[in-house]
Amino acid sequence: MVLTVVPHRIYMLTPPSTGGLWQTAAAIRTRGRDLPADEVRGTLTDIVLQVDRAADVVDQVRSFARDNSTAPRQSVCLVELVQTALSLTEARLRSTGAEVVVDVAEGLCCLGWPDRLAQVLVIVLTNAREALERRGRQRHNIGAPGPAGWQPRIAVSAGRGSEQTVTLAVSDNGDGIPQDVLARVFEPFFTTKPTGEGTGLGLAVARDLIDMHNGSITVESRPGLGSTFTLILPTADAQD
Ligand SMILES: Nc1ncnc2c1ncn2[C@@H]1O[C@H](COP(=O)(O)OP(=O)(O)OP(=O)(O)O)[C@@H](O)[C@H]1O
Ligand SMILES: [Mg+2]
Secondary structure, rough: OOHHHHHHHHHHHHOOOHHHHHHHHHHHHHHHHOOHHHHHHHHHHHHHHHHHHHHHHHHHHHHHHHHHHHOOOOEEHHHHHHHHHHHHHHHHHHHHHOEEEOOOOOOOOEEEHHHHHHHHHHHHHHHHHHHHHHHHHHHHOOOOOOOOOOOOEEEEEEEEEOOOOOEEEEEOOOOOEEEHHOOOOOOOOOOOOOOOOOOOOOOHHHHHHHHHHOEEEEEEEEEOOEEEEEEEEEEEEOOO
């Protein structure tokens, strides 16, 4: 179902103002010399952004298709998993000034594919960062300091679940998720970002990857105050 939507989606990613990626590129090729340099530069920037977005969609969709790999699952230690995901996201996280608190005990491990689990965490951490940025912007826009001492914060914690599961939770104190949105966040292509900015595939891919682990991913949120995404994963000694 997702694959059939993709060509349409890539088309939609091109803003109507540019008249379509190919037409615009063709116009620059044939009339480029007659157009003001600023206009050409602006349009080329648009084209680069749209191509990047199209590449994102294709990457995300590939993740859906990768589930026929024969690589066996292995024991994945959560401390290392979290470190890997944080190292992949830390540059952008740092720019928000967010405090990142990690509370993951050594020795907690699950059964899985490390790269897929890291991908899930990167998706969730990226959304958390964006939620912090939105809350920061809201505060800025209304010119109010907001709740006294609000400090952007992400907390990653892990623990034992039932006998054969571990839990891994990522909390943020970003803008939170309204009730009507909460019901839809895992839908493919659902996004609250402005048109053309998000693929809306992040959490759909995350859920798909977690399903492959026979695990679960759930969300709780307090609108305006923050959200928590919780993964439940089988332990290394779990029986399928
Ligand atoms: N931590 C969060 N805080 C607030 N809203 C969130 C959070 N995580 C997800 N959401 C909401 O869920 C929606 C879907 O998230 P998802 O990652 O699937 O797509 P996206 O972030 O909109 O787009 P993309 O991941 O392609 O950039 C987001 O648009 C946002 O409204
Ligand atoms: Mg996302």
